[in-house]
Amino acid sequence: MATPAFIYAFDNLGPDRFTELCGILLGSRYKGFLLGGIGADGGVDGEFDERLGVLHAEAKVSLLTDIVQPGQIVVFQFKHKTTARSGQASSRSSLLDLYGCKKNKKCELHRSLITSKQPTSYVLVTNVEVNAPFRTDFIEKCKAENPAIQHYQVIGLDELESWVKMEKELGHLYFPTIFGSPQFDLRVHVEPISVPGPMGPTLESMFRISVLNVGTVSSYVDQIQFQLTAHEEVNSYMPSETNNEILLRINPQPGTPVAPGRKQVYYYSVEEVGMHLSAYIHGSGLDRLIPRSLNNAFFVEVRVCDEIGNEYRANIPDILITAMSLSESHIILSSCPHISGRQIPIKRSLPVLDARVIHRLKTLSVEDSTFG
Secondary structure (H helix, E strand, O other): OOOOOHHHHHHHHHHHHHHHHHHHHHEEEEHOOOOOOOOOOOOOOOOOOOEEEEEEEEOOEOOEEEOOOOEEEEEEEEEEOOOHHOOOOHHHHHHHOOOOOEEEEEHHHHHHHHHHHOOOOEEEEOOOOOOOOHHHHHHHHHHOOOOOEEEEEEOOOHHOOOOOOOOHHHHHHOOHHHHHOOOOOOEEEEEEEEEEEEEOOOOOOEEEEEEEEEEOOOOEEEEEEEEEOOOOOEEOOOOOOOOOHHHHHHHOOOOEEEEEEEEEEEEEHHHHHHHHHHHHHHOOOOHHOHHHHHHHEEEEHHHHOOOOOEEEEEEEOHHHHHHHHHHHHHHHHHOOOHHOOOOOOOOOOOOOOHHHHHHHHHHHHHHHOOOO
16 A cells, blocks of 8 residues: 555645656656646646556567557656545545446546547546555446447555656655755866877867766756956856867767756867857956966866856866966967967867877766766
């Protein structure tokens, strides 16, 4: 039996949140599951239950006690009841009444919402506690009303509670009074990396920013900013989208979630960031202070912002600060005629775009995807 805390917690979700949660739980278990849109009810119980879940089986799959074959269609209908007010026995009785046609009133199984899908299986998903007599009565009644549907199943509160307990992240989001409030926490690390170049490994030609989720729920990287110190003033710089083909293929796509215990890795070119630093200095007018700005303008920190505005920081290693400053100083010095006689540092080159580079970065991404 379900614990009292979960009985009340599922009651308090309401029909919409209940359907949303069930959709996530089912989607994580059955490949090919989709939760449909919402419309006017038109049902027989006065609830907003137009959001059907539909599973188009791509392979043979076990659905409770039935086996769904590839190509078959399973329809999931969600029924939320306030069981604390009406009681479990009364809630089961009212559910069962929905599946028997009456004079001038179609039951759930003969509504066009269901019949238009031509399902092989129908599954009732409810927050009501389902016992053995109800399960048997439900299946027998449904088969008598609509024998065209081959299989009938019920997913009740007990199954839903066990699934939520296995997915603590959902528990934090939907049942904070039981699991505690969701904790958003990211750990950021910056380090240079070595990738193969035409003359062997090239150190400091690239670097990576690792974002590890040490919180209790999935999070999203909204922004990555570099903190620039220039003449004792701190400015924020957010790099524009890279044109580097390697990085476009390797870096995470925007909006990709970081699950708890997982890591996302973002790769940057030292030269490209140095060029952006140069452009920032020119645009802000700091280049008028050259040559003094060469020794006083540099990146010191990386800041990562998540989707709710939390900010996480990591220092940039000295070896990278030096490398990026050298990269940008070449461009500044060569563009300023009043210091054209000064020695110009050698411009660093990007790693060669070949299979070795891509393979190495992909390997690094896989190695860094979890703790450890």
